[in-house]
Amino acid sequence: MSEEILVDVNPFETRVALVVDGTLREIHIERPAGRSLRGNLYRGKVDRVVGGVQAAFVDIGLGRPGFLHVRDLHGVRTETGCSPPDILKLVRPGQSLLVQVAKDPLNGKGVRLTTNLALAARTVVLLPLDTHISVATRIVDADERTRLKDLVTRVRAEVGTTTGYIARTASQSASEDQVRAEVEDLDGLWKRVSRRYGEIASAMDASGEGAGRMADACLVHEEVSIPTRIVRDLAGPKTRAIVVNHTDTFHRLEDYIKRCLAELAEAVTCYEGRTPLFESRGLEAAIDRALDKRVPLPSGGFLVIEQTEAMATVDVNSGSFVDSSDLESTAFTTNLEAAREIPMQLRLRNIGGIIVVDFIDMVEEDHQRAVTDALVGAASDDSARFRASGFSELGLVEISRRRTRESLGRQLCDTCETCSGRAFTKSPQSACYDIFRGIRKQAASVREGVSEYLVRASQRVVDRLLDEEAPYFAALERDVARPIRLQVEPGYASDQFDLVPR
Numbered sequence: 001m002s003e004e005i006l007v008d009v010n011p012f013e014t015r016v017a018l019v020v021d022g023t024l025r026e027i028h029i030e031r032p033a034g035r036s037l038r039g040n041l042y043r044g045k046v047d048r049v050v051g052g053v054q055a056a057f058v059d060i061g062l063g064r065p066g067f068l069h070v071r072d073l074h075g076v077r078t079e080t081g082c083s084p085p086d087i088l089k090l091v092r093p094g095q096s097l098l099v100q101v102a103k104d105p106l107n108g109k110g111v112r113l114t115t116n117l118a119l120a121a122r123t124v125v126l127l128p129l130d131t132h133i134s135v136a137t138r139i140v141d142a143d144e145r146t147r148l149k150d151l152v153t154r155v156r157a158e159v160g161t162t163t164g165y166i167a168r169t170a171s172q173s174a175s176e177d178q179v180r181a182e183v184e185d186l187d188g189l190w191k192r193v194s195r196r197y198g199e200i201a202s203a204m205d206a207s208g209e210g211a212g213r214m215a216d217a218c219l220v221h222e223e224v225s226i227p228t229r230i231v232r233d234l235a236g237p238k239t240r241a242i243v244v245n246h247t248d249t250f251h252r253l254e255d256y257i258k259r260c261l262a263e264l265a266e267a268v269t270c271y272e273g274r275t276p277l278f279e280s281r282g283l284e285a286a287i288d289r290a291l292d293k294r295v296p297l298p299s300g301g302f303l304v305i306e307q308t309e310a311m312a313t314v315d316v317n318s319g320s321f322v323d324s325s326d327l328e329s330t331a332f333t334t335n336l337e338a339a340r341e342i343p344m345q346l347r348l349r350n351i352g353g354i355i356v357v358d359f360i361d362m363v364e365e366d367h368q369r370a371v372t373d374a375l376v377g378a379a380s381d382d383s384a385r386f387r388a389s390g391f392s393e394l395g396l397v398e399i400s401r402r403r404t405r406e407s408l409g410r411q412l413c414d415t416c417e418t419c420s421g422r423a424f425t426k427s428p429q430s431a432c433y434d435i436f437r438g439i440r441k442q443a444a445s446v447r448e449g450v451s452e453y454l455v456r457a458s459q460r461v462v463d464r465l466l467d468e469e470a471p472y473f474a475a476l477e478r479d480v481a482r483p484i485r486l487q488v489e490p491g492y493a494s495d496q497f498d499l500v501p502r
Contacts, residue, residue: 003238007227007253008277009246016230017283024286025381026234026347029411030226037062037101037111038404039120039223041193043200044113045216046095049088056091057110058099061217064110068099072114074129096216098197104405107309119189119221121182122232122260123171124152128190130164138169148172155180161187173237182260193221225249228256233383235264242268245277290348291409297321297341301334305345307409311354314342318360331360332367339371342399343379343386352384352403361395372397418493426495428460432469435461436476438499443480450501452483457497462486 004019018026030036042060049056057065070076070087091097103112119126133152135145148167156165158180171179197220204216223229227249231242235257242257242264244250250270257264271277278284295303300321306313316338318330342357357375362368368391375397379386385402392398415421426434439453455465465473465486477484489496 001238002240003234003236004241004243005231005235005239006277006281006283007230007242007244007246007249009227009244009249014226015278016227017278018230018234019281019283024283024290024348025344026350027283027287027290027408028226028230029408034411036104036223036226036405038104039229040101040219041117041221042099042101043197043216043218043220044097044099046091046093046097048093049091051086051088054084054087056087058097058113059217060099060111060113061219062111064105066099066101066111066113067109068097068113068115072102072112072116074115074117096201098220103403106403106406107410118166119186119193120168120232121186123168123174123179124182124186125166125168126183126186126190127164127166128194131162132164133167134165135167136169136171139167139172144172151176151179152183155183159183159187163187163190170236178260189221196220225252227253231257232260235261239264239267243271243277244268245271287408287412290345291413295341295345297334297337299333299337301337303338303341303345305349305351307351307407311356312346312351314338314345314355314357316357316359328363328367331362332364332371335359335362335367335371336374339374340378342375343382346399346401347379347382347384349408350403350405351407352401355399355401357397357399359391359395359397362391375399425493428458428464428494429468431457431461431495431497432464432472434495435465435497435499436472439476439480439484442499442501443482446501450482452485452502453480454485454487454500454502455497456487456489456492456500458492458494459488459490460494461492461497462488 002021006017006019008015008017012031014030016028017024044058044060044066047057047059047065054070056068058068059065068091070084070090073087073090076084076090097115098117099113099115100117101111102114105111115129117128119128133149133156135148139145139148148171152165152167155176156162161183165183167179200218200220224232227244231253235242242253244253247270250268254265254268257268273280276284278287293304293306295305297303297319301319302317304315304317306315316335318334321330321334338357338359345351346355359371362371372388372390375388376386379388382401384404385400387400389398416423419425435455435457439455442453443450455462457465473484489498
C-alpha cells in the first residue's frame, strides 16, 4: 500500500489530500474565513452557566461563545450510567478559564471547548494537567505497550517533568531519540503557554480591563498550520511522497520533516508542473464525485448516502446485480461490498455523528457477523474514532464516528435556492392545482376592480395548464368570471408562480 500527501496552496484556499494507491481517501480544506480552530488554546471568560444543559458558555473572543459541557471539565470523572456533578457548583459566570477548542463550529453552533488540555507532537501527546502515562488503544501488542510506557516514563524523568503523556500510534516506529526530542519540545511549549497565560492575567488585573467582556478573552496558543498538522498526524512508513505546490509552504514542511520525520526527508518535493497539482492526479473529479449521493459498488449495486441535521443514513441497494444462486447470496455479496465501501466514503466525506445503515435483509447470522466484521475492518485506518453495532431486529446497523469539523458537503455546498434544502420541488401538476386554489381564494375575497388574473409561472407549468389541465383551467375561468392570462417566466422553478389580480 502506497500513500501520498498532496498539498495544494492558493491565496484563497489550502487543500491537503491523502491518496492511497491512487485513490483519494481524505481531503482537508481550509479557507481564510473558516480556518480551523481545533487545538487552539484561549483565555476565556464564562458568560453564563446553564444548569439545564449542564454546560457553560465561554467567551473566547470569537463573537459567538464556545460550549463547555460539564463532562469536558478537567477532573470530572463519571462512572458509566452515573450523572456528572452539577456544573453550577464547578463554574461561575465571570470566571476566567484556559480552554482548548475540541471541535470547530458545526451546523451554525459555536466551538466545542474542553479544559482537558492536550498538546500534540507526532509520537506523543502532552497532558499538562495530568500525571498518568498511557498508550494509544490502537497499539494492541502487550509487549509493545509495555515498552512504550516504560520509554515515555524514563524520558519524562530525564526531562524533569511530571506531566502526563500519551504514546500515539505513530510511536511504534519512533526512535528513543525522537520521543525524547518531542517530550522536550512539548515541555518547553507548555512552559511558554503557562508563562503567556500568566502574563495576560497579570496585565488584565493591572489595567483593570478584566471587567470588560472582550478584554478577558484572547488567543494563548495557536495550533500549527493545516499542512504541517496533516503531515504530522498522517505521514508514516507507508508514505512514499509529500508533494507541495507552494514554495514557502514547501520550505516550512521540509524544515519540519527534517526535524521530526527525518526518514521522510527525501519524500517531500515541490511541484512545479504546469497542470494544477490536484488536476494532474485526477483529484478534482474525485472531490466532485464525493458530493454525489449515489456511490456504485463493484457488482452493480450502489449506496445512497443522505445527510440530515440529526444523523446520516446509508441505504444499500442491489441495483443490477442478481446472483444466480439465491436471494441470500445476492444480499450477502452486495452487503459485503457495501461494508468495505461505507467507511471509506464516511472518511472521504468526513461524515460523523450517528450514521444508520440499511443493509439488504439477510437471514443467516453468520452473514450478518461477516458484514459487521468487514465494516469495522475497513475503518481500521480511519483516524477518527469509529464504532459499529450489530444488526438490529429491523436489519439496521448503527455507526458512531467522531465528528470534529464540518463534512465535505457542508464545506463546499450551500442550501439549494430552488428547493430550499428539501431536495425536491413540487411537480408541475401540483403547482397547477396550487394556482387554481390561489385564484379561487383571491376571487372569493376581492372581486371589485379586478378585470383579469395574470399567472406568471415556469414553461412546464404553463404548458400543463394549456394541455393536461386545460378543461379545469377553462372551468376556473367560467367560475371566477374573469379571464386568466398566462406568462412564462424562464427563471422560475416548477413550484414558483405569481398570481396578480389586475
